[in-house]
Amino acid sequence: MTKGQAESSKADLWSAGPLLITQSVPPGLIRRINSSDVFVTYLGVLAEDKFEVGVRWPGSHSFYRPVAADLHDPLLFLESVREAGVLIAHAGYEIPRACKFLTRDKRFHVADPEGLRTNGSDPVDVTLVVTARDIQRRARSFAGMLFDAECYRDGVLIGSAAYRWSCVSAPGYARLRGQYRDAVPAAPADSSPVPHDLVGRCAPIDVMLAETAARSTWLLRVDPEHDVIYDHPMDHVPGNAIIEAGRQAALLVSNQPNAIPVGGELDFHHYIEFDQPCTVTAVPMSGTSTVRLAFDQGGVRMVDGTLNLYTP
Template sequence: MTSDPYEKLTFDQTVPRALAHRQAVGEVFVTDSAPGADGDHLVAVQVPRAHSLWFDRLVPFHDPFSTAEAARQGSFVVLHRYFGVPVGLPFSLLRWQFRVHDLAAYRDDESSPLQGVLRYRVSGKSAPVGDFGDMALSGELTIGSATAMSFSGDVVFFGREDFAALREFQIAKKPAPDPAAVAPTPLDPALVGRRDRRNVVIGDGERFPYVIDTTHPSYFDHAYDHVPGPFIVEGFRQSAVVAACRAGALDSPSAAVLGCSTTFGSFGEFGALLECSAEITGAVDGRVNVALELHQYGKRLATAGIELGPYPS
């Protein structure tokens, strides 16, 4: 019997979709998990090449954002399988960040899906108490023999009744949705490095307005009572790319996200304008740093810092 925990992992089928907080099996990127050494946990992930969102790119490299999504799903699998957090509790992501260490590991050989192994450590926060708790996760993604990405995040989960009461209180304090409001027009896909207009999530303006299509099969895989975090982060990415290109700091919108750090302070609501501001904070040797803020009802809801850079030639 082997003692290598990596050899316990398989890529033959996905985990049950509820563990990854996805409704469609095709949106589940986690295939297996196992305890690792020293109290950590290993998660196998695979991103399909034919995915309508993550294959919509203009370069022969897999999108690092796709593995950030796989890591997000993997964190839920670890918490449910190994830390006793019940499936079905509402979760909220307070902070999520990642850094790409080896962009060459993401090169698409145009014949195989991207697959790798995530290593998680859970620490620094309280263990679950009943139906409430918060935890901090950190780890790395290995693709082949390369450490491709590191990541960390803070999550909090609630009892269903507590979460419903919280959301009722929050929504009651905000203006009612305006059914006559005109939805923003999405930007040309080429401006954000995509082919498919449906995958564009921002429009044009002094601040970039979010274009919210709740029928999108990936961004809105299931029903939400608020605008989901991964959709907001994609808007941060697209806003950063457009702002950097317009400022002349980035040569092409087909740029890689080399680092991303996001902090969420409040929920974004449907039926009201969400806008993203973007400010270039540095540009050295082809790498561009952009500071971003999400606004709604005149208040800042979330912040992000994104580093963009060219793919290897």
């Protein structure tokens, strides 16, 4: 299939080939252990550096459950893009599974929140069209790239996302992490988690913030017993926990527990470690539905960015 053929019609995206992965994706191929957390269903090639990824959003999930007004969680969309990226890296570019991925930044936009509408308790199938850009190489190996993703439901574009990442070998990662390469998460030391209903969550274990005396500032808290966040061993706070904590801080500062994030930009500057407190600060941007976020640890800005909220 040529690039022109691939782009000639959106309908062609659902009959393209060849397929690299079909029917079911092994959890280990996307850095997961539990099959219930695997949302990607197949991988196909549309053109050079352009892929099609099938995704199934479950009618219910322990963490990425539907949110207000029977809409799928937009962070489920983001997690689907992450899984698609890992799948493409391994199966599409043959990056060894022993390599480690470092996320540099994430961007996403939901074109129409109605595109996230659930189908009762039945799953919803969507398709991601992912294009790899700005491909970086180190000798004969891939060092990183930018993934642009478009999400289609029944042939209609409902959202887009992009994230830039780099990868290093296992020995290189061990050198990079130094004293933290064997770090393990500890139970939250705080005794004042934010009430789960104020951040749109159904279970206390999903609360990622604890109260502080400072206005619009909370402590990051991630329970190591959370079997979705810590589905596999991690030596730092993972990105999905950071994004969820940012969402919760945005809901709190906006006093909108039923709002959903329909767009955002996050830059990851440093790993957030387990051995010292990390604060999360949220500031509404005047006259907009956008909230600015900052994650600080030891006086250093670790992550920052914005989230755009929408209330159904």
